[in-house]
């Protein structure tokens with residue numbers, strides 16, 4: 001019984017360590033802001049993320065103004081760096097556009 005308990009505790013500890021490794025890169029203001037916005041929006045707008053298709057928001061099918069289009073193109077390239085993530089939202093429906 002003791003050895004089984006020790007085994008389980010060891011596995012639990014390993015799992016917690018693994019979880020910490022995965023969560024740490026997301027622990028920054030930009031990512032938290034993103035998750036906060038995402039969670040707030042998901043009850044009202046679904047899907048929360050909308051692809052910009054020929055400058056039209058795929059969520060509401062409205063064409064975004066040129067400045068917004070440029071913003072989307074500029075920030076999409078930073079998507080691989082969670083710490084620098086910037087949210088660009090649709091002017092009409094509020095969805096996160098990418």
Ligand SMILES: [Zn+2]
Pocket residue numbers: 050057058059060061062090091092093094095
């Ligand atoms: Zn939209």
